[in-house]
Amino acid sequence: MAFRLKLVPANTRINFFRWQWLSFGISGALMVASIIVTMTMGLNFGIDFKGGTTIRTESPTAFEVADYRQALDGLGVGDVSITEVFDPTFGENRHVAQIRIGATNETGSVTPEELNRIEAALKTVDPQIAFAAVESVGPKVSGEMIMTAVYAVSAAALGILLYIWLRFEWQFAVGGVFALIHDVLLTIGIFSLFQIKFDLTTIAALLTILGTSINDTVVVFDRLRENLIKFKTMPLIDVLNLTTNETLSRTVMTAVTTAIALTALLVLGGDVIRSFVFAMLWGVFVGCYSTIYVAKNIVLWLGVKRDWSKPAKDKPEMSDTHGTPFQDAP
Amino acid sequence: MLHIPFWKRLVILGLVGLGLLYAMPNLFYSRVEAHNDAVAAAATAGFETPEQAAARAQWPDWLPSSLVNLGLDLRGGAHLLGEVHVADVYKSRMTALWPELRQALAAQRDVVGAVRRVPGPDDELHVEIGNPDQMAQAVQIARTLATPVVSLSGAGQSDLDITARGSTLIVRLSAAEKAATDDRTIQQSLEIVRRRVDEVGTREPTIQRQGKDRILIQVPGIGSAEELKALIGTTAKLTFNPVVGRGTDPNASPGLGNIILPSLDETGVYYTLAEAPVVTGEDLTDARPSFDQNGQPAVDFRFNPSGAKRFGAYTSANIGQPFAIVLDNQVISAPVIRQAITTGSGQISGSMDVDSSTQLAVLLRAGALPAEMTFLEERTIGPELGQDSIDAGKTAATVATIGVVAYMIASYGLFGVFASVAVTVNVILILAVMSAMGATLTLPGIAGIVLTVGTAVDANVIIYERIRDELRAGKGVVRAIDDGFNEAMSAIIDANVTTFIAALVMFFLGSGPVKGFAVTLTIGLVTSVFTAIYLTRLLIVVWLQWRRPTALEL
Numbered sequence: 001m002a003f004r005l006k007l008v009p010a011n012t013r014i015n016f017f018r019w020q021w022l023s024f025g026i027s028g029a030l031m032v033a034s035i036i037v038t039m040t041m042g043l044n045f046g047i048d049f050k051g052g053t054t055i056r057t058e059s060p061t062a063f064e065v066a067d068y069r070q071a072l073d074g075l076g077v078g079d080v081s082i083t084e085v086f087d088p089t090f091g092e093n094r095h096v097a098q099i100r101i102g103a104t105n106e107t108g109s110v111t112p113e114e115l116n117r118i119e120a121a122l123k124t125v126d127p128q129i130a131f132a133a134v135e136s137v138g139p140k141v142s143g144e145m146i147m148t149a150v151y152a153v154s155a156a157a158l159g160i161l162l163y164i165w166l167r168f169e170w171q172f173a174v175g176g177v178f179a180l181i182h183d184v185l186l187t188i189g190i191f192s193l194f195q196i197k198f199d200l201t202t203i204a205a206l207l208t209i210l211g212t213s214i215n216d217t218v219v220v221f222d223r224l225r226e227n228l229i230k231f232k233t234m235p236l237i238d239v240l241n242l243t244t245n246e247t248l249s250r251t252v253m254t255a256v257t258t259a260i261a262l263t264a265l266l267v268l269g270g271d272v273i274r275s276f277v278f279a280m281l282w283g284v285f286v287g288c289y290s291t292i293y294v295a296k297n298i299v300l301w302l303g304v305k306r307d308w309s310k311p312a313k314d315k316p317e318m319s320d321t322h323g324t325p326f327q328d329a330p
Numbered sequence: 331m332l333h334i335p336f337w338k339r340l341v342i343l344g345l346v347g348l349g350l351l352y353a354m355p356n357l358f359y360s361r362v363e364a365h366n367d368a369v370a371a372a373a374t375a376g377f378e379t380p381e382q383a384a385a386r387a388q389w390p391d392w393l394p395s396s397l398v399n400l401g402l403d404l405r406g407g408a409h410l411l412g413e414v415h416v417a418d419v420y421k422s423r424m425t426a427l428w429p430e431l432r433q434a435l436a437a438q439r440d441v442v443g444a445v446r447r448v449p450g451p452d453d454e455l456h457v458e459i460g461n462p463d464q465m466a467q468a469v470q471i472a473r474t475l476a477t478p479v480v481s482l483s484g485a486g487q488s489d490l491d492i493t494a495r496g497s498t499l500i501v502r503l504s505a506a507e508k509a510a511t512d513d514r515t516i517q518q519s520l521e522i523v524r525r526r527v528d529e530v531g532t533r534e535p536t537i538q539r540q541g542k543d544r545i546l547i548q549v550p551g552i553g554s555a556e557e558l559k560a561l562i563g564t565t566a567k568l569t570f571n572p573v574v575g576r577g578t579d580p581n582a583s584p585g586l587g588n589i590i591l592p593s594l595d596e597t598g599v600y601y602t603l604a605e606a607p608v609v610t611g612e613d614l615t616d617a618r619p620s621f622d623q624n625g626q627p628a629v630d631f632r633f634n635p636s637g638a639k640r641f642g643a644y645t646s647a648n649i650g651q652p653f654a655i656v657l658d659n660q661v662i663s664a665p666v667i668r669q670a671i672t673t674g675s676g677q678i679s680g681s682m683d684v685d686s687s688t689q690l691a692v693l694l695r696a697g698a699l700p701a702e703m704t705f706l707e708e709r710t711i712g713p714e715l716g717q718d719s720i721d722a723g724k725t726a727a728t729v730a731t732i733g734v735v736a737y738m739i740a741s742y743g744l745f746g747v748f749a750s751v752a753v754t755v756n757v758i759l760i761l762a763v764m765s766a767m768g769a770t771l772t773l774p775g776i777a778g779i780v781l782t783v784g785t786a787v788d789a790n791v792i793i794y795e796r797i798r799d800e801l802r803a804g805k806g807v808v809r810a811i812d813d814g815f816n817e818a819m820s821a822i823i824d825a826n827v828t829t830f831i832a833a834l835v836m837f838f839l840g841s842g843p844v845k846g847f848a849v850t851l852t853i854g855l856v857t858s859v860f861t862a863i864y865l866t867r868l869l870i871v872v873w874l875q876w877r878r879p880t881a882l883e884l
Contacts, residue, residue: 004883005740010802056715089722112556134555135709141411152839159831167824201774204836204844208851211832212785215825219792222821250795253741254788257734261784264730265777270722272403272715273773280781 007256008249016244016292017237017300023293031182034189041192046199049146051103051139055115056085057122059129060093068097071121077114078102087271096132096271103139149203153184156210164214168221169305175298176217179290183213186286187279196275205279212258212280213287217295220247224299232306240296248292255288334871342864346755352394352762362397365389396765399534400550401772401846404720406713407550408558411706414519414543416512418701420453420503423511425605427455427475427501428587434471435459442468447586448498455501462497469494472501479506512543518700520545523562525696545703555708565658565702566693568611570641571603573652573664594660595680601661603654608644610698613637617694619687620677627687628679631694638674646670657690723776730780731757738787742794745884748869749790752861756786759857760850769853772846782854788825789862793818798884807882808874815867822863826855 047054068082079102090096099118115134122129137145157180165173184206191198224243231239262281269277355362368385372378378386389395402409428447435445435457443460445468450456459468469492476490489507493500503511516539527535527549536548552558574588577600584590584602593599615634622628633641644653645667654664655678663680682690734753739746760779764771797814805813833855836848 004743005737010798058714089718089725112559115556130712131710132712132715133710136555136707138706140413141706148839152835155839156832156835159835160828163827163831200844201847204774204847207832207836208781208829208847211829211851214828215785215788218824218828219821222824226817246799247795249798250791253791253795254785257737257787257791258781258784260733260737261730261780264733265726265780268722268726268729269777269780270719272719273777276774277777280777 006249008252010249012245012248014241014245014248016241016296020293020297024297027182027290027294030189031185034185034192037189038192041195043188043192043198044195046197047100047135047137047142048200049142049149049198051137051142053101053103053134053136055099055101055118055131056133057097057099057129058132059095059097059126061126061128062095063097063126063129065097067125068099068122071125072099072118075114075117075121077118085271087274089268089270145200149200152203153206153210156207157181157184160210160214164218164221167218168225171299171302171304172221172224174302175295176214176221178298179217179287179295180210180214182290182294183209183283183286187283190282191275191279196278199275201273201276202279205276205283208280209283209287213283213290216251216254216287216291219250220244220291220296223247224296228304228306236304236306237300240300244292244296251288251291255284258284334868339868342868345860346759346865349755349759349762352396352766353758355389355393355395356398356761356765358389359397361388362395366395366397369395394765396768398761398764399768399770400716400720401770401775401843402548402550402709402716403711403773403843404716404771404776405550406711406716407548408552408555409707409709409711410547410555410558410562411540411708412523412545412547412562412703413706414516414545414699415702415704416515416543417453419511419515420508423503424453424455424501429606430475431455431457431472431501434475435468438467438471442471449586450500453502457499457501459497459499465494465497465499468499472499479504479510515700516543516545519703522697522699523547526561526693527558529692529696544706551713553710555710559705559708561689563703563705564693565699566611566690566696567656567658567698568614568694569607569656570609571605571607571654571656572644572648573601573603573654575602576600576652576664577602591654591656591659591661593664594657594662601654601664603656603661607656608653609633609637609641611694612697613640614694617691619684619691622677622679626679627682627684628677629682629687629691629694630677631675633674633676635674638672641674642670642672646672719773719776723773723780727757727776727780727783730783734783734787738790742884744873745790745794745870748866748873749787749794749862751869752790752866753783753786755865756854756858756861757783759861760854763853763857764850767853769849770846771850772843774843774847775850778847778850778854782851782858785829786854786858786862789818789822789858790866792821792825793862793866794884797882801882801884807879810882811870811874815863819863822859826859830855 063084065082065084069080072080072082081100083098083100085096085098087096119129119131157177160180161173161177164176187206187209188198190196191202220243223246224240227239227243227246231242234242259281262277262284266274266277266281364385365388368378368382372382372386432445432447435442441461442464445460446458448456448458457468459465472490472492473488476488476492479487479489487506488504489510491502491504520537520539523545524535524537527537527547534550536546538546540546547558547562549558574585578598580590580592580600582590582600582602587605588602589605590600590602593601613633613636615632617629617631620628620630649667649669652664652666655662657678662678678690731753735746735750738749738753742749757779760782763769793814796818797810800810800813800817801807803810830852833848833851836844837852
């Protein structure tokens with residue numbers, strides 16, 4: 001027998017609903033916690049959403065953040081925050097800092113003169129310093145970007161809701177979208193908890209999470225529909241369990257391959273996109289969990305029609321009860 | 331189902347081969363780029379220099395030479411989002427209308443009485459009429475100045491809204507005309523920005539309209555956004571105005587129809603000028619850097635015939651009077667007219683060095699921006715940072731692919747090898763499609779490719795898991811594989827459509843890097859379905875026909 005790596009043994013019979021109140025309770029609690037954390041701690045918005053200027057400096061010599069701060073104090077360029085950036089891909093002679101300046105004027109950008117003054121001031125502390133990137137966003141644009149982000153996430157969720165509704169049943173759509181809200185909330189929550197920079201690429205990551213998480217759920221739903229037709233009289237809870245067990249191996253396989261790819265990117269892809277990659281990686285785990293423990297539970301509670309034979313063929317009046325909970329096969 | 335006709339095999343392998351061919355230039359990025367630049371330069375110049383010939387020889391002409399476009403975050407360069415103050419144009423339209431309206435009303439002076447302009451909002455023209463009871467007549471006269479709007483949506487409507495309030499006649503642009511004007515202003519601004527950027531000669535700038543009144547400008551390879559802003563942000567509005575007076579108080583009342591502007595080189599000196607110019611920069615046909623009689627840098631310019639005529643008429647009527655050369659609301663100089671200037675050419679001089687006279691000539695030649703532009707967003711990415719990102723992305727993509735391949739082979743053995751071939755081909759196809767389309771690869775786009783490496787095997791996993799199920803159910807090898815592919819199809823389609831919806835939203839609502847991510851993700855979806863379903867199936871079928879296994883371990 002050839003060797004096969006199997007994270008999930010063949011023929012599992014796990015009862016995923018055994019602890020359903022506990023698992024669902026944890027999900028609910030985490031969602032509430034995410035909202036509370038986000039409300040109290042706020043998000044560490046990047047300049048895309050808050051306006052202002054960031055300067056990325058690079059220098060071959062090591063520096064102290066305090067020295068930089070001292071050099072910039074008294075320049076009168078507004079609210080300055082400085083963080084040192086560390087990355088495993090940096091060589092020994094690469095020292096990177098991120099300087100962030102709050103929006104000072106209407107357009108939100110530091111003027112060329114201010115930029116020159118900042119550079120001159122930093123050069124007195126560190127003559128070899130160079131600006132690798134300077135980015136500036138005005139408050140007008142950043143305000144619009146917040147709205148765009150909200151629209152984008154809502155539009156994507158709505159589109160997915162409609163698609164699942166068309167392809168399956170409304171209960172599936174509700175379950176799928178509830179799982180999505182769960183994933184999005186938990187992602188925002190962790191960004192708030194660790195104060196990770198939240199910018200436009202984070203929104204792209206959220207949208208990707210929407211896509212991949214629902215992808216997972218849809219594969220389960222697809223099998224569920226098939227099993228519902230196959231086992232007409234089996235209680236819904238058992239059909240759900242059977243389906244989850246059958247698809248468990250695939251759910252885990254895909255989560256692992258995606259996680260492998262994203263971990264490589266997280267470690268080696270550089271610091272510029274780290275928060276973006278982190279969001280997606282986190283989304284893979286949350287999405288995997290929500291497929292197994294959130295989406296299905298909703299379907300179980302809402303119930304689902306059990307007669308999947310073509311209504312027109314044998315029972316025309318069935319169209320009235322289309323989608324009624326626990327409609328047993330006649 | 332397991333029988334794949336010969337032509338289909340040919341198409342599948344042909345597509346893969348084509349993908350390899352189109353992705354290949356990206357392996358030799360700098361050589362192909364030099365080749366393309368040389369070809370383009372030679373085509374515009376009409377001849378080829380020896381250096382260009384050498385650069386061209388670096389890549390054979392008969393091979394595909396399209397490359398993946400690198401986004402600003404990878405190549406380095408400057409990004410600006412400018413907002414055009416379209417309302418500026420309303421004001422200048424009103425200013426230009428006043429002399430015309432005054433003349434028309436003056437012709438009927440005995441009916442409407444004396445008229446004078448009174449202050450009003452910038453985008454309206456307020457005129458007081460001497461005989462308010464003859465207002466209807468005045469409105470009639472003003473109406474004759476209106477013309478139909480020239481635009482698709484506003485066709486048939488008048489360009490002026492004329493109303494009366496008491497003894498005041500109020501003229502403003504109609505809504506349809508404002509919309510048409512806005513559109514023209516943006517189109518003009520786009521054109522002028524493009525000309526100015528092109529004069530500097532950088533490669534492949536992106537200059538496009540965004541939304542109602544914004545312009546997005548991306549110029550790869552330029553040192554900083556500040557440089558770009560200095561070039562684009564200057565209105566370069568040149569006018570020649572009659573001088574009313576000269577003083578030192580910037581807050582003095584200029585009188586109606588006049589403006590007070592500072593002098594460029596005499597600090598503390600302010601000129602009072604008539605607001606309506608005699609000639610504007612729009613009448614220039616040429617401008618070039620030169621030197622004045624004292625050997626100082628200057629700019630020579632030439633008017634078009636109508637500009638020359640107006641300038642000639644004005645100068646011959648005002649000999650001995652000063653007139654002002656105004657650039658961007660600063661008086662460059664205010665010489666006294668010694669004689670009528672009818673040749674249609676002239677010179678601007680005073681406090682310039684050679685660089686600034688060259689730049690002024692460029693700006694004058696490209697034309698003035700019709701309205702002021704402010705910048706809402708500006709980004710400069712250094713080329714080193716971009717190169718670092720590319721290097722990091724390459725390493726990460728390689729490690730990710732090795733990791734996924736190892737895991738797939740460990741999980742599925744030989745079938746894992748098939749899936750790995752499919753994943754590798756998938757990455758190549760993504761690059762090929764992006765090159766052929768001229769799509770832009772951004773840093774998040776690289777992340778999108780790496781993500782696709784992880785998710786592309788998903789279709790394979792769905793199929794393999796299904797085959798395992800079928801085998802477990804006791805089906806024969808061929809039957810199990812066949813059913814596995816067929817049954818897995820609906821799940822694969824559904825799963826990809828949902829991701830596609832998310833990518834579509836990102837594409838339409840996102841900008842810059844996010845858009846790049848959406849493009850890569852979408853291309854990756856399409857290619858991964860192709861490689862997972864068609865290529866993998868072909869590999870498996872060929873293997874089945876070759877080994878004819880009676881039992882399958884998956």
